[in-house]
Amino acid sequence: MYNDKNTGMPVIKRPETIILDYGGPNIAKPLHIGHLRSAIIGESLKHILRYAGYDVISDVHIGDWGLPMGLSMAEFKVRNPEWLCFSDNFNSKTDLIPDINVNELNEIYPYASNKSKTDEEFLKLAKDITYKN
Numbered sequence: 001m002y003n004d005k006n007t008g009m010p011v012i013k014r015p016e017t018i019i020l021d022y023g024g025p026n027i028a029k030p031l032h033i034g035h036l037r038s039a040i041i042g043e044s045l046k047h048i049l050r051y052a053g054y055d056v057i058s059d060v061h062i063g064d065w066g067l068p069m070g071l072s073m074a075e076f077k078v079r080n081p082e083w084l085c086f087s088d089n090f091n092s093k094t095d096l097i098p099d100i101n102v103n104e105l106n107e108i109y110p111y112a113s114n115k116s117k118t119d120e121e122f123l124k125l126a127k128d129i130t131y132k133n
Contacts, residue, residue: 012053020046023060026068030106068109070130074122075112076100077129 001008022042025035039060046058077086084095116123 006051009048009052015053015055017055017057018049020049020056020058021061022058023062025062029068029109067126067130068113070126070128070133071112071116072105072109073129073133074126075108075115077125078122 020042022045023035023039025031042058042060046056049056076083080086080098083098084090085092085097112122112126116126
């Protein structure tokens with residue numbers, strides 16, 4: 001390995017394309033060390049495969065933009081029906097958008113997710129919001 005310019009790594013003769021999709025944190029929940037682990041493993045595989053001669057297309061997929069976001073928005077709507085952003089004539093250029101702090105974000109999704117398991121009307125509202133947005 002010492003005298004081999006590729007340090008023992010076999011290099012392919014005809015490059016193939018490999019697609020890697022890794023990461024996948026749920027953006028409705030706080031990040032944690034497990035998300036870093038997945039990203040590090042994915043990046044490592046990408047570098048190893050490129051070194052071996054493969055054409056690698058990679059993406060760190062940020063997961064769960066769908067229903068988890070709809071659940072969070074539905075719960076904000078239930079708690080704050082007076083917010084202008086929930087009115088039919090909301091204008092994002094002129095109307096104020098409410099401030100939401102990180103503690104609210106960390107609390108609201110797990111609460112809304114649990115609520116959706118027992119409250120069919122709430123789940124329907126969240127699905128409607130998800131579909132429309």
